Amino acid sequence: MGSIPLGAVYRGSYRTGEGAVLVPPHPGRNHTGLTVDTRFDRLFVAGGDTKALYVYDSQTGASTGRTTRTT
Numbered sequence: 001m002g003s004i005p006l007g008a009v010y011r012g013s014y015r016t017g018e019g020a021v022l023v024p025p026h027p028g029r030n031h032t033g034l035t036v037d038t039r040f041d042r043l044f045v046a047g048g049d050t051k052a053l054y055v056y057d058s059q060t061g062a063s064t065g066r067t068t069r070t071t
Contacts, residue, residue: 002031002045009034009045009061022061029054 007029012019030048055065
């Protein structure tokens with residue numbers, strides 16, 4: 001689940017109810033949509049109003065890239 005006001009991502013389990021923050025808050029970022037590429041352990045996050053796409057390691061939450069829309 002992504003946080004629009006904080007720019008954080010929470011990872012949890014519906015089965016166990018357990019979870020934790022995967023990506024800590026990033027001031028100025030909006031995380032509005034998420035998808036996971038399980039083949040390469042990547043988490044793609046839509047940046048909302050920032051028009052950016054953020055890429056994180058889906059296991060550790062480490063930032064691995066960012067791209068912005070230029071048009």
